[in-house]
Amino acid sequence: MANSYTLLTDLKAGRCSNTAEVRLLRLWEARNGSRNSRRSGELMSIDMLFVDENTTMMQATIVAARQRRFRQFLKEGSVYSLTGFDVARSNTKYRLSDAAISIRFNDGTLLAKIESTDRTIPMEIFRFRPYNTILGLGNRGEDLPG
Structure with missing residues (x-):
């Protein structure tokens, strides 16, 4: 029987005990x-930045205090x-995807690489x-979004 995974679009704010299968993009x-x-x-x-099978992209964060536990396992x-x-909820000043929510690793987070x-x-x-949107961003003297 195949494992059941939660899609990123189905996530709701709060603690999540479900399992998501994601690719680490960046x-x-x-x-x-x-x-x-x-x-x-x-x-x-x-x-x-994670992406799932429905091409939903979502930002994830590991605070510095927890980075040693996960850093060695992370590979783009x-x-x-x-x-x-x-x-x-995503930080509106530092939002890297269109998702209104983001993932935060906590003490109970489990991350396993799938071969x-x-x-x-x-x-x-x-x-x-659209070109006019990019032109408008460039004219403000700010960095263009990646």
Whole structure:
């Protein structure tokens, strides 16, 4: 019998005990950029973008205090089984996907790499925008969204 997985679009805010099967698209370290602080350059979190079989993309975060537990297992492009995480509203100032919610690893989170899956989970997701939207973003002197 095949395992039952929750789709990212079915997640609701709060503690989630269901299991999601996701691909890790991107991974990066978020560091404190404050120049006037003794914590300048200090690791704040590891942020990721996950995608599931329905091509739903969602941001996930591991706070610095928990990063040692998970960092060695994280590899871009790999598929994981993810269980026991928190689902929270996305930060509107730092939203990297269209999802209104994001995943937060907690002390009970289990992450297991899946070597082989019968699900088709994309390796990349692209977001197309109309030319005038991109031009408007560029004219504001800000970085273009990835």
